[in-house]
Amino acid sequence: MITALAGGVGAAKFLSGLVKIICEEELTIIVNTGDDIELHGLHISPDIDILTYTLAGIVDEEKGWGIRGDTFYCLEMLKRYGCEAWFNLGDRDLATHIYRTYLLSKEGLKLSKITSEICRNLKLNVKIIPMTDDKFETRIITVAGQMHFQEYLVKKGAQDDVNDVKFIGAETAKPAPGVIDSILNAEAVIICPSNPIVSIGTILSVKGIRESLRKSKACKIAVTPIIAGAPVKGPADKLMKGLGFEVSASAVANLYRDFLDVFILDTADSGEKARIENHGIKVIVTDTLMKSLQDKIQLAKVVLGEIRK
Protein backbone atom coordinates (compact mmCIF):
# COMPACT_ATOMS: atom_id res chain seq x y z
CA MET A 1 0.00 0.00 0.00
CA ILE A 2 1.20 3.46 -0.93
CA THR A 3 -0.01 6.69 0.65
CA ALA A 4 0.40 10.08 -0.98
CA LEU A 5 0.08 13.57 0.51
CA ALA A 6 -1.39 15.81 -2.15
CA GLY A 7 -2.39 19.32 -3.10
CA GLY A 8 -3.98 20.02 -6.46
CA VAL A 9 -2.61 20.18 -10.00
CA GLY A 10 1.01 19.01 -9.46
CA ALA A 11 -0.07 16.09 -7.31
CA ALA A 12 -2.83 15.12 -9.73
CA LYS A 13 -0.38 15.04 -12.64
CA PHE A 14 2.07 12.87 -10.75
CA LEU A 15 -0.58 10.51 -9.42
CA SER A 16 -2.19 10.07 -12.82
CA GLY A 17 1.18 8.64 -13.89
CA LEU A 18 1.48 6.51 -10.78
CA VAL A 19 -1.91 4.80 -11.23
CA LYS A 20 -0.72 3.66 -14.66
CA ILE A 21 1.95 1.48 -13.01
CA ILE A 22 0.28 0.38 -9.75
CA CYS A 23 -3.25 -0.82 -9.00
CA GLU A 24 -5.63 1.98 -7.98
CA GLU A 25 -6.58 -0.12 -4.96
CA GLU A 26 -3.02 0.14 -3.64
CA LEU A 27 -3.16 3.93 -3.43
CA THR A 28 -4.48 6.18 -0.65
CA ILE A 29 -4.33 9.94 -1.20
CA ILE A 30 -4.52 12.37 1.71
CA VAL A 31 -5.65 15.72 0.39
CA ASN A 32 -5.27 19.30 1.51
CA THR A 33 -8.59 20.95 2.45
CA GLY A 34 -7.18 24.28 3.61
CA ASP A 35 -8.23 25.74 0.24
CA ASP A 36 -11.86 24.68 0.72
CA ILE A 37 -14.25 27.58 0.44
CA GLU A 38 -17.95 28.22 0.62
CA LEU A 39 -19.30 30.23 -2.30
CA HIS A 40 -22.98 30.83 -3.08
CA GLY A 41 -23.74 28.58 -0.11
CA LEU A 42 -21.91 25.66 -1.75
CA HIS A 43 -18.96 23.82 -0.22
CA ILE A 44 -16.10 23.70 -2.72
CA SER A 45 -13.07 21.45 -2.19
CA PRO A 46 -10.72 22.52 -4.99
CA ASP A 47 -7.89 20.05 -4.39
CA ILE A 48 -10.17 17.04 -3.90
CA ASP A 49 -12.00 17.92 -7.11
CA ILE A 50 -8.80 18.36 -9.11
CA LEU A 51 -7.71 14.89 -7.98
CA THR A 52 -11.01 13.12 -8.60
CA TYR A 53 -11.55 14.81 -11.98
CA THR A 54 -7.97 14.07 -13.06
CA LEU A 55 -7.99 10.44 -11.98
CA ALA A 56 -11.47 9.94 -13.49
CA GLY A 57 -10.12 11.29 -16.78
CA ILE A 58 -12.58 14.17 -17.00
CA VAL A 59 -10.36 17.07 -15.93
CA ASP A 60 -9.78 20.06 -18.19
CA GLU A 61 -6.11 19.26 -18.76
CA GLU A 62 -5.28 22.63 -20.18
CA LYS A 63 -6.38 24.48 -17.06
CA GLY A 64 -5.53 21.64 -14.67
CA TRP A 65 -8.88 22.06 -12.85
CA GLY A 66 -12.56 21.87 -13.70
CA ILE A 67 -14.22 19.49 -16.12
CA ARG A 68 -13.19 19.26 -19.76
CA GLY A 69 -15.59 21.07 -22.08
CA ASP A 70 -17.60 22.52 -19.20
CA THR A 71 -19.89 25.50 -19.76
CA PHE A 72 -20.51 28.44 -17.41
CA TYR A 73 -24.18 29.31 -17.92
CA CYS A 74 -25.16 29.01 -14.27
CA LEU A 75 -22.37 31.34 -13.21
CA GLU A 76 -23.45 33.89 -15.81
CA MET A 77 -26.95 33.84 -14.34
CA LEU A 78 -25.55 34.10 -10.79
CA LYS A 79 -23.76 37.26 -11.94
CA ARG A 80 -27.13 38.61 -13.08
CA TYR A 81 -28.31 38.12 -9.49
CA GLY A 82 -25.38 40.24 -8.33
CA CYS A 83 -23.29 37.33 -7.01
CA GLU A 84 -19.51 37.57 -7.00
CA ALA A 85 -18.16 35.39 -9.77
CA TRP A 86 -14.39 35.57 -9.45
CA PHE A 87 -14.21 31.82 -8.75
CA ASN A 88 -14.97 29.95 -11.97
CA LEU A 89 -17.60 27.28 -11.49
CA GLY A 90 -18.64 25.27 -14.53
CA ASP A 91 -22.11 23.82 -14.92
CA ARG A 92 -20.94 20.18 -14.60
CA ASP A 93 -18.48 21.10 -11.85
CA LEU A 94 -21.34 22.73 -9.91
CA ALA A 95 -23.01 19.34 -9.64
CA THR A 96 -20.11 18.18 -7.46
CA HIS A 97 -20.51 21.17 -5.14
CA ILE A 98 -24.30 20.83 -5.01
CA TYR A 99 -24.03 17.10 -4.27
CA ARG A 100 -21.32 17.63 -1.63
CA THR A 101 -23.22 20.46 0.06
CA TYR A 102 -26.44 18.45 0.07
CA LEU A 103 -24.75 15.48 1.75
CA LEU A 104 -22.95 17.75 4.24
CA SER A 105 -25.85 19.92 5.28
CA LYS A 106 -28.92 17.77 4.70
CA GLU A 107 -27.63 14.27 5.29
CA GLY A 108 -25.04 15.29 7.88
CA LEU A 109 -22.30 13.21 6.27
CA LYS A 110 -18.62 13.95 6.84
CA LEU A 111 -16.44 15.24 4.02
CA SER A 112 -14.44 11.98 4.04
CA LYS A 113 -17.57 9.87 3.54
CA ILE A 114 -18.81 12.22 0.82
CA THR A 115 -15.44 12.11 -0.95
CA SER A 116 -15.57 8.33 -1.05
CA GLU A 117 -19.11 8.55 -2.48
CA ILE A 118 -17.86 10.91 -5.18
CA CYS A 119 -15.01 8.50 -5.98
CA ARG A 120 -17.42 5.58 -6.14
CA ASN A 121 -19.75 7.43 -8.51
CA LEU A 122 -16.82 8.46 -10.72
CA LYS A 123 -15.70 4.80 -10.74
CA LEU A 124 -12.40 5.52 -9.00
CA ASN A 125 -10.79 2.75 -7.02
CA VAL A 126 -8.15 4.90 -5.32
CA LYS A 127 -8.95 5.94 -1.78
CA ILE A 128 -9.07 9.72 -1.48
CA ILE A 129 -9.25 11.09 2.07
CA PRO A 130 -9.47 14.75 3.02
CA MET A 131 -6.79 15.56 5.61
CA THR A 132 -9.55 16.45 8.07
CA ASP A 133 -13.34 16.45 8.32
CA ASP A 134 -13.15 19.52 10.53
CA LYS A 135 -13.27 23.19 9.67
CA PHE A 136 -9.88 24.33 8.44
CA GLU A 137 -8.97 27.46 6.50
CA THR A 138 -5.71 28.68 5.06
CA ARG A 139 -5.53 32.44 5.42
CA ILE A 140 -2.86 34.53 3.74
CA ILE A 141 -1.66 37.59 5.61
CA THR A 142 -0.63 40.10 2.96
CA VAL A 143 0.35 43.76 2.90
CA ALA A 144 -3.23 44.37 1.66
CA GLY A 145 -4.79 42.57 4.63
CA GLN A 146 -5.57 38.97 5.42
CA MET A 147 -7.74 36.85 3.18
CA HIS A 148 -8.82 33.31 2.34
CA PHE A 149 -6.22 31.49 0.22
CA GLN A 150 -8.60 31.39 -2.77
CA GLU A 151 -9.15 35.14 -2.53
CA TYR A 152 -5.39 35.66 -2.48
CA LEU A 153 -4.79 33.27 -5.39
CA VAL A 154 -7.84 33.53 -7.62
CA LYS A 155 -9.57 36.81 -6.83
CA LYS A 156 -6.40 38.88 -6.44
CA GLY A 157 -4.10 36.83 -8.69
CA ALA A 158 -1.43 36.32 -5.97
CA GLN A 159 -0.39 39.94 -6.47
CA ASP A 160 -0.13 41.03 -2.86
CA ASP A 161 3.14 40.59 -0.96
CA VAL A 162 2.81 37.88 1.68
CA ASN A 163 3.75 38.47 5.31
CA ASP A 164 2.45 35.27 6.86
CA VAL A 165 0.22 32.23 6.44
CA LYS A 166 -2.26 31.12 9.11
CA PHE A 167 -4.00 27.79 9.39
CA ILE A 168 -7.31 28.55 11.07
CA GLY A 169 -8.55 25.38 12.74
CA ALA A 170 -5.18 23.63 12.97
CA GLU A 171 -5.34 23.66 16.77
CA THR A 172 -8.52 21.61 16.90
CA ALA A 173 -8.81 19.79 13.55
CA LYS A 174 -8.44 16.03 13.79
CA PRO A 175 -7.15 13.88 10.94
CA ALA A 176 -10.03 12.29 9.02
CA PRO A 177 -10.65 8.59 9.66
CA GLY A 178 -7.97 6.50 7.96
CA VAL A 179 -5.39 9.25 7.61
CA ILE A 180 -3.06 8.20 10.44
CA ASP A 181 -3.46 4.48 9.75
CA SER A 182 -2.70 4.94 6.08
CA ILE A 183 0.58 6.65 7.00
CA LEU A 184 1.58 4.20 9.73
CA ASN A 185 0.75 1.10 7.69
CA ALA A 186 2.01 2.20 4.28
CA GLU A 187 4.91 0.63 2.43
CA ALA A 188 5.76 4.16 1.29
CA VAL A 189 4.48 7.69 1.76
CA ILE A 190 4.93 9.94 -1.24
CA ILE A 191 4.98 13.69 -0.71
CA CYS A 192 3.64 14.86 -4.06
CA PRO A 193 5.10 17.80 -5.99
CA SER A 194 2.72 20.25 -4.30
CA ASN A 195 3.08 23.61 -2.60
CA PRO A 196 5.17 22.98 0.55
CA ILE A 197 3.41 25.76 2.48
CA VAL A 198 -0.29 25.74 1.59
CA SER A 199 -0.75 22.14 0.35
CA ILE A 200 1.72 19.83 2.10
CA GLY A 201 2.35 22.32 4.95
CA THR A 202 -1.39 22.43 5.59
CA ILE A 203 -1.65 18.65 5.80
CA LEU A 204 1.39 18.49 8.11
CA SER A 205 -0.21 21.07 10.41
CA VAL A 206 -3.10 18.75 11.28
CA LYS A 207 -2.48 17.25 14.70
CA GLY A 208 -0.82 13.85 14.62
CA ILE A 209 0.02 13.72 10.92
CA ARG A 210 3.61 14.95 11.17
CA GLU A 211 4.19 12.70 14.20
CA SER A 212 2.84 9.67 12.35
CA LEU A 213 5.22 10.40 9.45
CA ARG A 214 8.15 10.48 11.86
CA LYS A 215 6.97 7.28 13.48
CA SER A 216 6.04 5.36 10.32
CA LYS A 217 8.44 2.68 9.05
CA ALA A 218 7.35 3.51 5.49
CA CYS A 219 9.82 4.87 2.97
CA LYS A 220 9.02 8.60 2.89
CA ILE A 221 9.84 10.09 -0.46
CA ALA A 222 9.18 13.61 -1.76
CA VAL A 223 9.06 14.82 -5.34
CA THR A 224 10.31 18.37 -5.75
CA PRO A 225 7.68 21.00 -6.60
CA ILE A 226 10.50 23.46 -7.45
CA ILE A 227 12.53 23.34 -10.64
CA ALA A 228 15.40 25.77 -11.14
CA GLY A 229 14.28 28.04 -8.34
CA ALA A 230 10.64 28.34 -9.37
CA PRO A 231 7.43 26.39 -8.85
CA VAL A 232 6.06 24.68 -11.95
CA LYS A 233 2.64 26.21 -11.18
CA GLY A 234 1.12 28.29 -8.40
CA PRO A 235 2.42 30.80 -5.89
CA ALA A 236 4.87 28.62 -3.90
CA ASP A 237 7.70 31.08 -4.60
CA LYS A 238 5.76 34.05 -3.27
CA LEU A 239 4.62 32.18 -0.18
CA MET A 240 8.09 30.74 0.58
CA LYS A 241 9.66 34.15 0.14
CA GLY A 242 7.00 35.76 2.32
CA LEU A 243 7.74 33.29 5.10
CA GLY A 244 11.49 33.89 4.82
CA PHE A 245 12.46 30.71 3.00
CA GLU A 246 14.78 30.43 0.05
CA VAL A 247 12.84 29.41 -3.07
CA SER A 248 14.74 26.21 -3.85
CA ALA A 249 14.38 22.46 -3.90
CA SER A 250 16.71 22.15 -0.95
CA ALA A 251 14.59 24.57 1.10
CA VAL A 252 11.60 22.32 0.40
CA ALA A 253 13.57 19.21 1.41
CA ASN A 254 14.59 21.06 4.56
CA LEU A 255 10.92 21.59 5.48
CA TYR A 256 10.45 17.80 5.46
CA ARG A 257 13.81 16.76 6.92
CA ASP A 258 12.42 15.51 10.25
CA PHE A 259 10.70 12.59 8.51
CA LEU A 260 11.96 12.39 4.91
CA ASP A 261 14.07 9.48 3.56
CA VAL A 262 14.36 10.29 -0.14
CA PHE A 263 14.08 13.47 -2.20
CA ILE A 264 13.53 13.47 -5.96
CA LEU A 265 15.47 16.46 -7.29
CA ASP A 266 15.20 17.84 -10.78
CA THR A 267 18.17 17.53 -13.10
CA ALA A 268 18.22 21.32 -13.36
CA ASP A 269 18.95 21.52 -9.63
CA SER A 270 21.59 18.78 -9.36
CA GLY A 271 23.90 21.36 -7.81
CA GLU A 272 21.75 21.22 -4.66
CA LYS A 273 22.22 17.48 -4.19
CA ALA A 274 24.94 17.75 -1.58
CA ARG A 275 23.05 20.34 0.49
CA ILE A 276 20.07 18.01 0.75
CA GLU A 277 22.20 14.95 1.48
CA ASN A 278 23.70 16.93 4.37
CA HIS A 279 20.28 16.65 6.07
CA GLY A 280 20.63 12.87 5.90
CA ILE A 281 18.20 12.63 3.00
CA LYS A 282 18.96 10.40 0.03
CA VAL A 283 18.71 12.32 -3.25
CA ILE A 284 17.74 11.00 -6.68
CA VAL A 285 18.27 13.33 -9.60
CA THR A 286 15.93 12.97 -12.57
CA ASP A 287 13.71 14.96 -14.93
CA THR A 288 10.62 15.97 -12.94
CA LEU A 289 8.78 18.31 -15.35
CA MET A 290 5.59 16.47 -16.37
CA LYS A 291 4.30 17.58 -19.74
CA SER A 292 3.20 14.34 -21.34
CA LEU A 293 1.65 11.22 -19.86
CA GLN A 294 4.97 9.55 -20.66
CA ASP A 295 6.75 12.10 -18.41
CA LYS A 296 4.32 11.33 -15.60
CA ILE A 297 4.77 7.59 -15.91
CA GLN A 298 8.55 7.95 -16.13
CA LEU A 299 8.68 10.01 -12.94
CA ALA A 300 6.34 7.57 -11.17
CA LYS A 301 8.64 4.72 -12.23
CA VAL A 302 11.63 6.43 -10.64
CA VAL A 303 9.69 6.91 -7.40
CA LEU A 304 8.30 3.37 -7.40
CA GLY A 305 11.73 1.99 -8.28
CA GLU A 306 13.16 3.60 -5.15
CA ILE A 307 10.27 2.34 -2.99
CA ARG A 308 10.40 -1.23 -4.27
CA LYS A 309 14.07 -1.71 -4.99
Place this chain on the structure above:
Amino acid sequence: MITALAGGVGAAKFLSGLVKIICEEELTIIVNTGDDIELHGLHISPDIDILTYTLAGIVDEEKGWGIRGDTFYCLEMLKRYGCEAWFNLGDRDLATHIYRTYLLSKEGLKLSKITSEICRNLKLNVKIIPMTDDKFETRIITVAGQMHFQEYLVKKGAQDDVNDVKFIGAETAKPAPGVIDSILNAEAVIICPSNPIVSIGTILSVKGIRESLRKSKACKIAVTPIIAGAPVKGPADKLMKGLGFEVSASAVANLYRDFLDVFILDTADSGEKARIENHGIKVIVTDTLMKSLQDKIQLAKVVLGEIRK
Protein backbone atom coordinates in the same frame (compact mmCIF):
# COMPACT_ATOMS: atom_id res chain seq x y z
CA MET B 1 -53.40 49.26 -7.66
CA ILE B 2 -54.31 45.80 -8.88
CA THR B 3 -53.57 42.58 -6.98
CA ALA B 4 -53.52 39.17 -8.65
CA LEU B 5 -53.63 35.71 -7.09
CA ALA B 6 -51.48 33.44 -9.23
CA GLY B 7 -50.27 29.92 -9.85
CA GLY B 8 -47.82 29.19 -12.66
CA VAL B 9 -48.17 29.02 -16.42
CA GLY B 10 -51.79 30.17 -16.89
CA ALA B 11 -51.33 33.11 -14.56
CA ALA B 12 -48.03 34.06 -16.14
CA LYS B 13 -49.58 34.12 -19.60
CA PHE B 14 -52.46 36.29 -18.47
CA LEU B 15 -50.27 38.67 -16.48
CA SER B 16 -47.78 39.09 -19.33
CA GLY B 17 -50.74 40.51 -21.28
CA LEU B 18 -51.89 42.66 -18.39
CA VAL B 19 -48.49 44.37 -17.92
CA LYS B 20 -48.69 45.49 -21.55
CA ILE B 21 -51.70 47.66 -20.72
CA ILE B 22 -50.99 48.80 -17.14
CA CYS B 23 -47.79 50.01 -15.44
CA GLU B 24 -45.80 47.23 -13.81
CA GLU B 25 -45.71 49.36 -10.65
CA GLU B 26 -49.51 49.10 -10.36
CA LEU B 27 -49.43 45.31 -10.07
CA THR B 28 -48.93 43.09 -7.02
CA ILE B 29 -48.92 39.33 -7.57
CA ILE B 30 -49.54 36.92 -4.69
CA VAL B 31 -48.08 33.56 -5.64
CA ASN B 32 -48.76 29.98 -4.62
CA THR B 33 -45.82 28.36 -2.80
CA GLY B 34 -47.50 25.03 -2.03
CA ASP B 35 -45.57 23.55 -4.98
CA ASP B 36 -42.22 24.62 -3.52
CA ILE B 37 -39.87 21.71 -3.12
CA GLU B 38 -36.35 21.08 -1.92
CA LEU B 39 -34.26 19.03 -4.34
CA HIS B 40 -30.51 18.41 -4.08
CA GLY B 41 -30.60 20.71 -1.04
CA LEU B 42 -31.89 23.61 -3.15
CA HIS B 43 -35.14 25.46 -2.49
CA ILE B 44 -37.21 25.55 -5.67
CA SER B 45 -40.27 27.81 -6.02
CA PRO B 46 -41.75 26.72 -9.35
CA ASP B 47 -44.64 29.19 -9.57
CA ILE B 48 -42.58 32.20 -8.50
CA ASP B 49 -39.93 31.31 -11.07
CA ILE B 50 -42.46 30.85 -13.88
CA LEU B 51 -43.83 34.32 -13.11
CA THR B 52 -40.47 36.09 -12.82
CA TYR B 53 -39.03 34.39 -15.91
CA THR B 54 -42.18 35.11 -17.94
CA LEU B 55 -42.45 38.75 -16.92
CA ALA B 56 -38.68 39.23 -17.42
CA GLY B 57 -39.09 37.86 -20.96
CA ILE B 58 -36.66 34.97 -20.45
CA VAL B 59 -39.10 32.07 -20.02
CA ASP B 60 -39.04 29.07 -22.32
CA GLU B 61 -42.41 29.87 -23.88
CA GLU B 62 -42.83 26.48 -25.47
CA LYS B 63 -42.63 24.67 -22.13
CA GLY B 64 -44.08 27.52 -20.09
CA TRP B 65 -41.39 27.13 -17.42
CA GLY B 66 -37.61 27.31 -17.21
CA ILE B 67 -35.34 29.66 -19.12
CA ARG B 68 -35.32 29.86 -22.90
CA GLY B 69 -32.36 28.03 -24.44
CA ASP B 70 -31.26 26.61 -21.12
CA THR B 71 -28.89 23.62 -21.00
CA PHE B 72 -28.94 20.70 -18.56
CA TYR B 73 -25.27 19.83 -18.04
CA CYS B 74 -25.33 20.17 -14.26
CA LEU B 75 -28.32 17.85 -13.99
CA GLU B 76 -26.57 15.27 -16.17
CA MET B 77 -23.62 15.33 -13.79
CA LEU B 78 -25.93 15.10 -10.76
CA LYS B 79 -27.33 11.93 -12.33
CA ARG B 80 -23.77 10.57 -12.50
CA TYR B 81 -23.63 11.10 -8.72
CA GLY B 82 -26.76 8.99 -8.39
CA CYS B 83 -29.14 11.90 -7.72
CA GLU B 84 -32.78 11.65 -8.76
CA ALA B 85 -33.31 13.81 -11.80
CA TRP B 86 -37.04 13.66 -12.51
CA PHE B 87 -37.38 17.39 -11.94
CA ASN B 88 -35.76 19.23 -14.82
CA LEU B 89 -33.38 21.92 -13.66
CA GLY B 90 -31.54 23.89 -16.33
CA ASP B 91 -28.08 25.34 -15.75
CA ARG B 92 -29.28 28.97 -15.80
CA ASP B 93 -32.41 28.08 -13.82
CA LEU B 94 -30.21 26.47 -11.14
CA ALA B 95 -28.65 29.86 -10.47
CA THR B 96 -32.04 31.05 -9.18
CA HIS B 97 -32.30 28.08 -6.82
CA ILE B 98 -28.68 28.41 -5.65
CA TYR B 99 -29.15 32.15 -5.05
CA ARG B 100 -32.47 31.65 -3.25
CA THR B 101 -31.13 28.82 -1.08
CA TYR B 102 -28.03 30.83 -0.21
CA LEU B 103 -30.10 33.82 0.92
CA LEU B 104 -32.52 31.57 2.85
CA SER B 105 -30.02 29.40 4.66
CA LYS B 106 -26.90 31.54 4.91
CA GLU B 107 -28.30 35.06 5.10
CA GLY B 108 -31.51 34.08 6.89
CA LEU B 109 -33.70 36.14 4.58
CA LYS B 110 -37.39 35.40 4.12
CA LEU B 111 -38.72 34.08 0.82
CA SER B 112 -40.64 37.33 0.28
CA LYS B 113 -37.51 39.45 0.63
CA ILE B 114 -35.56 37.08 -1.63
CA THR B 115 -38.32 37.18 -4.25
CA SER B 116 -38.16 40.95 -4.33
CA GLU B 117 -34.36 40.73 -4.75
CA ILE B 118 -34.82 38.33 -7.67
CA CYS B 119 -37.35 40.73 -9.24
CA ARG B 120 -34.98 43.66 -8.75
CA ASN B 121 -32.09 41.79 -10.38
CA LEU B 122 -34.30 40.73 -13.30
CA LYS B 123 -35.37 44.40 -13.65
CA LEU B 124 -39.01 43.68 -12.88
CA ASN B 125 -41.11 46.47 -11.46
CA VAL B 126 -44.10 44.34 -10.53
CA LYS B 127 -44.33 43.33 -6.89
CA ILE B 128 -44.30 39.55 -6.53
CA ILE B 129 -45.08 38.21 -3.05
CA PRO B 130 -45.13 34.54 -2.05
CA MET B 131 -48.43 33.75 -0.29
CA THR B 132 -46.44 32.90 2.85
CA ASP B 133 -42.87 32.92 4.12
CA ASP B 134 -43.66 29.86 6.21
CA LYS B 135 -43.29 26.18 5.44
CA PHE B 136 -46.23 25.01 3.34
CA GLU B 137 -46.57 21.89 1.25
CA THR B 138 -49.33 20.65 -1.02
CA ARG B 139 -49.60 16.88 -0.69
CA ILE B 140 -51.71 14.78 -3.04
CA ILE B 141 -53.40 11.73 -1.56
CA THR B 142 -53.63 9.19 -4.37
CA VAL B 143 -54.56 5.55 -4.65
CA ALA B 144 -50.79 4.91 -4.86
CA GLY B 145 -50.12 6.74 -1.59
CA GLN B 146 -49.57 10.35 -0.64
CA MET B 147 -46.87 12.46 -2.22
CA HIS B 148 -45.63 16.00 -2.76
CA PHE B 149 -47.51 17.79 -5.52
CA GLN B 150 -44.40 17.87 -7.72
CA GLU B 151 -43.95 14.13 -7.33
CA TYR B 152 -47.57 13.61 -8.31
CA LEU B 153 -47.36 15.97 -11.28
CA VAL B 154 -43.80 15.70 -12.59
CA LYS B 155 -42.38 12.42 -11.34
CA LYS B 156 -45.53 10.37 -11.84
CA GLY B 157 -47.12 12.40 -14.64
CA ALA B 158 -50.42 12.92 -12.74
CA GLN B 159 -51.29 9.30 -13.51
CA ASP B 160 -52.53 8.23 -10.08
CA ASP B 161 -56.19 8.70 -9.16
CA VAL B 162 -56.59 11.41 -6.55
CA ASN B 163 -58.49 10.85 -3.32
CA ASP B 164 -57.68 14.05 -1.48
CA VAL B 165 -55.40 17.08 -1.29
CA LYS B 166 -53.76 18.22 1.93
CA PHE B 167 -52.16 21.56 2.67
CA ILE B 168 -49.42 20.82 5.19
CA GLY B 169 -48.69 24.00 7.11
CA ALA B 170 -51.99 25.74 6.39
CA GLU B 171 -52.88 25.75 10.09
CA THR B 172 -49.85 27.80 11.06
CA ALA B 173 -48.65 29.59 7.93
CA LYS B 174 -49.08 33.35 8.04
CA PRO B 175 -49.54 35.47 4.92
CA ALA B 176 -46.24 37.06 3.85
CA PRO B 177 -45.82 40.77 4.59
CA GLY B 178 -47.92 42.85 2.21
CA VAL B 179 -50.32 40.08 1.19
CA ILE B 180 -53.31 41.15 3.25
CA ASP B 181 -52.74 44.88 2.68
CA SER B 182 -52.46 44.38 -1.07
CA ILE B 183 -55.87 42.67 -1.05
CA LEU B 184 -57.58 45.17 1.27
CA ASN B 185 -56.22 48.24 -0.50
CA ALA B 186 -56.50 47.11 -4.11
CA GLU B 187 -58.77 48.64 -6.69
CA ALA B 188 -59.29 45.11 -7.98
CA VAL B 189 -58.19 41.59 -7.14
CA ILE B 190 -57.80 39.31 -10.15
CA ILE B 191 -58.00 35.57 -9.61
CA CYS B 192 -55.78 34.37 -12.45
CA PRO B 193 -56.66 31.39 -14.69
CA SER B 194 -54.85 28.98 -12.39
CA ASN B 195 -55.65 25.63 -10.84
CA PRO B 196 -58.54 26.31 -8.38
CA ILE B 197 -57.36 23.53 -6.03
CA VAL B 198 -53.56 23.55 -5.86
CA SER B 199 -52.80 27.13 -6.96
CA ILE B 200 -55.64 29.45 -5.95
CA GLY B 201 -57.02 26.99 -3.38
CA THR B 202 -53.62 26.89 -1.75
CA ILE B 203 -53.41 30.67 -1.50
CA LEU B 204 -56.96 30.84 -0.11
CA SER B 205 -56.07 28.28 2.57
CA VAL B 206 -53.51 30.61 4.18
CA LYS B 207 -55.07 32.16 7.26
CA GLY B 208 -56.62 35.54 6.72
CA ILE B 209 -56.41 35.64 2.93
CA ARG B 210 -59.94 34.42 2.20
CA GLU B 211 -61.34 36.69 4.94
CA SER B 212 -59.53 39.71 3.49
CA LEU B 213 -61.00 38.94 0.06
CA ARG B 214 -64.49 38.90 1.58
CA LYS B 215 -63.81 42.13 3.43
CA SER B 216 -62.03 44.00 0.63
CA LYS B 217 -63.99 46.66 -1.28
CA ALA B 218 -61.96 45.79 -4.39
CA CYS B 219 -63.65 44.40 -7.48
CA LYS B 220 -62.85 40.67 -7.30
CA ILE B 221 -62.72 39.17 -10.74
CA ALA B 222 -61.73 35.63 -11.77
CA VAL B 223 -60.63 34.41 -15.17
CA THR B 224 -61.73 30.84 -15.87
CA PRO B 225 -58.99 28.20 -15.97
CA ILE B 226 -61.44 25.75 -17.52
CA ILE B 227 -62.53 25.83 -21.15
CA ALA B 228 -65.17 23.38 -22.40
CA GLY B 229 -64.86 21.15 -19.39
CA ALA B 230 -61.07 20.84 -19.37
CA PRO B 231 -58.13 22.81 -18.02
CA VAL B 232 -55.95 24.50 -20.63
CA LYS B 233 -52.89 22.98 -18.94
CA GLY B 234 -52.20 20.92 -15.85
CA PRO B 235 -54.13 18.44 -13.76
CA ALA B 236 -57.03 20.64 -12.53
CA ASP B 237 -59.57 18.17 -13.96
CA LYS B 238 -58.06 15.21 -12.12
CA LEU B 239 -57.81 17.11 -8.86
CA MET B 240 -61.33 18.54 -9.10
CA LYS B 241 -62.75 15.12 -9.94
CA GLY B 242 -60.79 13.54 -7.09
CA LEU B 243 -62.26 16.03 -4.63
CA GLY B 244 -65.78 15.41 -5.94
CA PHE B 245 -66.21 18.59 -7.97
CA GLU B 246 -67.65 18.83 -11.44
CA VAL B 247 -64.92 19.83 -13.93
CA SER B 248 -66.53 23.01 -15.21
CA ALA B 249 -66.15 26.76 -15.18
CA SER B 250 -69.21 27.10 -12.99
CA ALA B 251 -67.73 24.69 -10.42
CA VAL B 252 -64.67 26.95 -10.29
CA ALA B 253 -66.84 30.06 -9.89
CA ASN B 254 -68.69 28.24 -7.13
CA LEU B 255 -65.40 27.72 -5.23
CA TYR B 256 -64.94 31.51 -5.16
CA ARG B 257 -68.56 32.55 -4.66
CA ASP B 258 -68.15 33.84 -1.08
CA PHE B 259 -66.00 36.75 -2.32
CA LEU B 260 -66.23 36.92 -6.14
CA ASP B 261 -67.88 39.79 -8.03
CA VAL B 262 -67.15 38.96 -11.67
CA PHE B 263 -66.32 35.74 -13.54
CA ILE B 264 -64.77 35.74 -17.00
CA LEU B 265 -66.28 32.74 -18.78
CA ASP B 266 -65.04 31.31 -22.06
CA THR B 267 -67.28 31.61 -25.11
CA ALA B 268 -67.27 27.81 -25.35
CA ASP B 269 -68.98 27.65 -21.95
CA SER B 270 -71.58 30.39 -22.44
CA GLY B 271 -74.24 27.83 -21.56
CA GLU B 272 -73.03 27.99 -17.96
CA LYS B 273 -73.61 31.74 -17.66
CA ALA B 274 -76.96 31.50 -15.88
CA ARG B 275 -75.69 28.93 -13.36
CA ILE B 276 -72.88 31.26 -12.31
CA GLU B 277 -75.13 34.31 -12.21
CA ASN B 278 -77.38 32.37 -9.85
CA HIS B 279 -74.57 32.65 -7.27
CA GLY B 280 -74.84 36.45 -7.53
CA ILE B 281 -71.70 36.65 -9.69
CA LYS B 282 -71.63 38.87 -12.77
CA VAL B 283 -70.47 36.90 -15.84
CA ILE B 284 -68.61 38.20 -18.87
CA VAL B 285 -68.33 35.84 -21.81
CA THR B 286 -65.26 36.17 -24.02
CA ASP B 287 -62.49 34.17 -25.65
CA THR B 288 -60.07 33.17 -22.89
CA LEU B 289 -57.64 30.84 -24.69
CA MET B 290 -54.28 32.66 -24.80
CA LYS B 291 -52.14 31.52 -27.69
CA SER B 292 -50.62 34.75 -28.96
CA LEU B 293 -49.52 37.87 -27.13
CA GLN B 294 -52.49 39.52 -28.83
CA ASP B 295 -54.85 36.99 -27.15
CA LYS B 296 -53.28 37.78 -23.75
CA ILE B 297 -53.62 41.53 -24.23
CA GLN B 298 -57.18 41.16 -25.48
CA LEU B 299 -58.20 39.14 -22.41
CA ALA B 300 -56.42 41.59 -20.10
CA LYS B 301 -58.34 44.43 -21.78
CA VAL B 302 -61.66 42.72 -21.06
CA VAL B 303 -60.69 42.29 -17.39
CA LEU B 304 -59.33 45.82 -17.05
CA GLY B 305 -62.38 47.20 -18.86
CA GLU B 306 -64.62 45.60 -16.24
CA ILE B 307 -62.45 46.88 -13.36
CA ARG B 308 -62.21 50.43 -14.67
CA LYS B 309 -65.54 50.92 -16.37
